[in-house]
Amino acid sequence: MPVPAMKHWFAGSACDRSGSTSDVSARHKVQRSAPIRSTVVCAILLAIGVVCLIDLFLANFRTRALAENRRTLANTAFVIAEQIDHFLEATEAVQRNLVDHFAAFEQFEKDTFDRSISQHDIHLKLRDKASGMLHVGALSLFNAAGKLVNFSRSWPVPVVDVSDRDFYRALRSDASLNAFLGAPVRDGATGAWVMHLARRIPGPNGEFRGVMSNAIELDFFRTFFAQIALERGSSIALFRPDGTLLARHPWHDNELGHRFPSAAVLEIVANAEHGIAIKTGAIDKQFRMIAARRVKHFPIIVGATKTMTTILADWKQTAIYITAFGVLVIAAIVCTAILFIRQFNQYRVLTELRAAQIEEEKNREQRQRVDAAIAHISQGLAIFDAAGRLAMCNERYRTMYDLPLEKVPTGTNIVDIFRIRAANQIHEVDPERHAADVMRSIAAKRTTTHIVELGDGRIISIVINPMPDGGWVATHEDITEMRSRETSFRLLFDNNPVPMWVFDRNTLRFLAVNQAAIDHYGYSRDQFLRMTVLDIRPSEDRNKFAEFVRNSPQDEHGVPGRHLKPDGGVIDVLIYSRGMNYEGRAAALVAVHDITERKRDRDELERTRTFLDAIVENVPLPIMVKDVEGAKLETHNFKFRLINRAAEEFFGVPRGQMIGRTAREVYPAESADFVVTRDNETLQSADTIMVREHSVCTPGNGTREVKSAKVAIRDKDGSPRMLLIVLEDVTDRNRAAERIAYMAHYDPLTDLPNRASFNDALDAALERARKTNGSFGLLSIDLDSFKEANDLYGHSVGDGVLREVAQRLKAAAGGSAVFRIGGDEFALILADGEQPQAAADLAERLLDTCRSDIEVDGHPVRIGLCIGIAVFPDNGSDAKTIFNNADIALYRAKSELRGSVRLFDSEMGAELRDRRAMQSELRAAVQEGEISLHYQP
Numbered sequence: 001m002p003v004p005a006m007k008h009w010f011a012g013s014a015c016d017r018s019g020s021t022s023d024v025s026a027r028h029k030v031q032r033s034a035p036i037r038s039t040v041v042c043a044i045l046l047a048i049g050v051v052c053l054i055d056l057f058l059a060n061f062r063t064r065a066l067a068e069n070r071r072t073l074a075n076t077a078f079v080i081a082e083q084i085d086h087f088l089e090a091t092e093a094v095q096r097n098l099v100d101h102f103a104a105f106e107q108f109e110k111d112t113f114d115r116s117i118s119q120h121d122i123h124l125k126l127r128d129k130a131s132g133m134l135h136v137g138a139l140s141l142f143n144a145a146g147k148l149v150n151f152s153r154s155w156p157v158p159v160v161d162v163s164d165r166d167f168y169r170a171l172r173s174d175a176s177l178n179a180f181l182g183a184p185v186r187d188g189a190t191g192a193w194v195m196h197l198a199r200r201i202p203g204p205n206g207e208f209r210g211v212m213s214n215a216i217e218l219d220f221f222r223t224f225f226a227q228i229a230l231e232r233g234s235s236i237a238l239f240r241p242d243g244t245l246l247a248r249h250p251w252h253d254n255e256l257g258h259r260f261p262s263a264a265v266l267e268i269v270a271n272a273e274h275g276i277a278i279k280t281g282a283i284d285k286q287f288r289m290i291a292a293r294r295v296k297h298f299p300i301i302v303g304a305t306k307t308m309t310t311i312l313a314d315w316k317q318t319a320i321y322i323t324a325f326g327v328l329v330i331a332a333i334v335c336t337a338i339l340f341i342r343q344f345n346q347y348r349v350l351t352e353l354r355a356a357q358i359e360e361e362k363n364r365e366q367r368q369r370v371d372a373a374i375a376h377i378s379q380g381l382a383i384f385d386a387a388g389r390l391a392m393c394n395e396r397y398r399t400m401y402d403l404p405l406e407k408v409p410t411g412t413n414i415v416d417i418f419r420i421r422a423a424n425q426i427h428e429v430d431p432e433r434h435a436a437d438v439m440r441s442i443a444a445k446r447t448t449t450h451i452v453e454l455g456d457g458r459i460i461s462i463v464i465n466p467m468p469d470g471g472w473v474a475t476h477e478d479i480t481e482m483r484s485r486e487t488s489f490r491l492l493f494d495n496n497p498v499p500m501w502v503f504d505r506n507t508l509r510f511l512a513v514n515q516a517a518i519d520h521y522g523y524s525r526d527q528f529l530r531m532t533v534l535d536i537r538p539s540e541d542r543n544k545f546a547e548f549v550r551n552s553p554q555d556e557h558g559v560p561g562r563h564l565k566p567d568g569g570v571i572d573v574l575i576y577s578r579g580m581n582y583e584g585r586a587a588a589l590v591a592v593h594d595i596t597e598r599k600r601d602r603d604e605l606e607r608t609r610t611f612l613d614a615i616v617e618n619v620p621l622p623i624m625v626k627d628v629e630g631a632k633l634e635t636h637n638f639k640f641r642l643i644n645r646a647a648e649e650f651f652g653v654p655r656g657q658m659i660g661r662t663a664r665e666v667y668p669a670e671s672a673d674f675v676v677t678r679d680n681e682t683l684q685s686a687d688t689i690m691v692r693e694h695s696v697c698t699p700g701n702g703t704r705e706v707k708s709a710k711v712a713i714r715d716k717d718g719s720p721r722m723l724l725i726v727l728e729d730v731t732d733r734n735r736a737a738e739r740i741a742y743m744a745h746y747d748p749l750t751d752l753p754n755r756a757s758f759n760d761a762l763d764a765a766l767e768r769a770r771k772t773n774g775s776f777g778l779l780s781i782d783l784d785s786f787k788e789a790n791d792l793y794g795h796s797v798g799d800g801v802l803r804e805v806a807q808r809l810k811a812a813a814g815g816s817a818v819f820r821i822g823g824d825e826f827a828l829i830l831a832d833g834e835q836p837q838a839a840a841d842l843a844e845r846l847l848d849t850c851r852s853d854i855e856v857d858g859h860p861v862r863i864g865l866c867i868g869i870a871v872f873p874d875n876g877s878d879a880k881t882i883f884n885n886a887d888i889a890l891y892r893a894k895s896e897l898r899g900s901v902r903l904f905d906s907e908m909g910a911e912l913r914d915r916r917a918m919q920s921e922l923r924a925a926v927q928e929g930e931i932s933l934h935y936q937p
Contacts, residue, residue, distance in 0.1 A: 132823010652700020
């Protein structure tokens with residue numbers, strides 16, 4: 001090789017290597033920064049993850065806070081409504097008792113009736129009844145004209161006219177109305193707020209004789225509400241259906257009696273008995289959670305509320321702490337990332353120094369390998385200088401054209417080489433003209449490719465690449481065998497039933513397309529060959545696909561995609577491609593499978609599965625699925641496969657702690673045996689198995705009472721595949737029922753059975769005595785001086801006195817039940833012993849037990865008893881008669897001697913009627929002037 005040519009050759013090689021080194025350096029720079037970018041990305045992702053977890057936790061905590069307060073308010077409204085209903089029903093019972101008592105005067109004329117109910121003994125009876133009802137300020141009797149004729153609070157009776165009051169007008173005008181709850185008003189005597197629970201007093205023919213009214217002190221409800229442990233921001237209120245405020249805690253005197261027609265509680269129970277909602281309060285205009293419930297037997301609505309500020313206070317505090325913790329975690333992540341980047345940069349500097357040394361050694365070795373590779377490549381390689389002289393060539397080039405070194409040494413002109421090839425009959429061509437064509441293409445700096453067929457039938461592909469110094473590099477490749485393969489490929493390609501095509505990987509144009517593709521897609525062959533592979537892609541996929549072709553490997557298997565047909569229709573396809581050289585171009589062979597129908601079916605199945613999963617996850621009942629397959633139908637080996645959100649909350653542990661476990665790994669042994677037995681029953685039945693109410697010991701929520709339904713999911717052959725279980729948690733419902741049953745039959749103040757329990761017990765005693773021809777004694781008990789103690793020391797001391805008296809009566813009664821039937825009235829049924837002696841003995845013991853003082857809050861209180869006794873069957877054969885007779889005996893004892901016992905006899909009833917008749921006649925005689933008082937010592 002001449003020296004100038006060698007200089008140009010090595011200069012070009014050095015330039016190439018320099019360019020290559022620059023590219024490698026750029027790639028190394030990108031690679032060096034990759035760990036730093038990865039560290040930054042990981043730090044950002046971790047910070048985002050922390051933020052998402054905090055957001056998820058706070059959202060879940062807020063939902064739980066709202067649900068817990070919703071349950072608490074609903075229970076509070078329910079208990080208060082039941083208690084108020086109990087208070088008012090006890091008041092109504094007293095009214096009905098007194099109205100029944102006035103039935104003895106029905107035969108009198110109107111004026112005589114008015115005089116009868118205005119007597120002093122009626123005043124005493126009213127006073128005694130009122131003293132036993134802490135929530136009643138006074139009992140009043142009004143005649144048909146609305147005039148006050150008797151009054152429990154004072155004697156003589158003051159002049160009061162209620163003919164303008166709503167309760168009087170309602171009961172007088174409507175004969176079908178027996179009772180009415182009036183609007184709150186100020187009491188004329190005490191100034192306190194009261195509402196009148198009034199009852200109509202009928203005549204013998206149903207005519208209007210007057211009204212009996214219980215003035216219920218609204219301050220009692222304020223005191224009652226204050227005893228309930230309310231959190232800050234909570235309130236309790238009573239409304240009439242027209243929006244009139246009856247009572248409220250916290251108490252604001254100026255709000256009582258006002259109407260709030262837009263109150264939220266009215267809207268909540270407009271079409272229901274109870275409900276709960278989050279609305280603005282009508283009184284204080286604060287945003288509240290409000291639980292409303294109607295009182296069962298009275299036109300009163302109970303509202304229990306709590307401000308949303310209070311409900312979410314703990315949540316907000318927790319949010320602050322959690323957010324602060326999250327900020328600290330994110331700060332720790334950032335600091336860790338910065339420390340890592342700093343350490344990495346130090347390590348990278350050391351590594352680059354070492355890499356530079358290694359790179360220099362590699363370059364030296366690479367140059368040696370390049371020289372060896374040129375000598376052994378399968379293509380013929382020849383390099384010519386700008387003058388057209390051979391600078392170098394490999395052995396393959398000489399062998400291909402039979403150019404021995406002695407004939408064609410380095411420096412041989414290209415024209416001479418063409419002459420030798422022509423002389424050897426290897427390549428018959430005009431040497432001068434062919435050399436001139438090559439020199440013209442080199443002068444134009446144009447890469448040329450052409451195919452020549454040699455004299456011996458070989459086909460050679462020649463590629464000539466110009467070099468910057470005016471020379472060129474020519475590669476000669478024997479493509480004879482490849483042309484043979486292309487012929488076979490064309491035969492298989494054109495007749496293949498699968499749509500196929502070949503496209504240029506650089507221009508993306510179609511180079512060839514088979515008939516199956518033309519038939520399936522609907523484009524003609526000419527249309528295909530004028531298009532690129534991007535043209536059959538939807539517009540939104542084209543950029544992504546072009547990037548994919550540039551960066552993906554040449555061979556791809558089963559890549560999903562979408563293609564367009566001429567009518568705009570879109571089909572889903574799987575694409576298989578393989579890189580190839582097609583007519584000297586870098587191309588790709590593509591085979592396409594249309595999976596549109598298959599994908600549509602798969603998508604529909606996935607949508608159905610997602611829909612069903614969403615339903616199961618959001619069903620409010622706990623749902624579980626056990627895997628039967630693989631357990632060999634041994635139910636104790638069935639493992640939980642699915643647990644929905646409601647079941648996760650029911651068990652109180654994350655579902656991950658239960659899935660994959662058996663019943664024996666989740667429940668205690670006894671519960672697990674019960675579950676396994678029911679699972680066996682389910683597998684043996686083709687129907688759904690309903691399991692009775694039973695206890696379940698949960699891992700996180702203690703023992704719960706549940707009902708369950710189980711069904712085996714079977715395959716087409718009837719073999720069980722899975723076991724589906726649906727639970728219903730009835731724990732809270734059972735507890736509420738037990739509480740309601742207790743409240744309905746027991747007095748909350750003294751914890752004694754109430755009037756309803758007394759009525760049941762009296763009926764049972766009558767039934768038992770009739771069957772056994774036995775007898776029993778009924779003791780009616782009233783407290784002496786209780787009213788004075790209650791007025792002197794207040795209601796709290798009065799309550800303490802009642803509780804202590806109740807305990808003493810229970811202790812003295814032995815095994816007999818003591819009942820509080822209202823106010824300071826008690827009753828006792830004695831079935832043991834010889835009557836009436838046993839009842840009289842017990843009465844003496846009861847008197848003895850209350851002779852000592854009762855000390856409440858440092859106040860000594862002396863309370864006595866009066867007791868009336870009636871015996872079945874001597875003093876009555878039915879409950880009403882024997883109770884009234886015991887009551888008559890009680891009032892005989894109270895009128896004769898306080899702290900005494902009286903046994904009913906038949907003369908008491910007649911004497912009572914005679915006395916009341918005489919009082920009525922004397923009062924009439926005085927009013928008509930038939931007698932007059934001249935002197936009273």
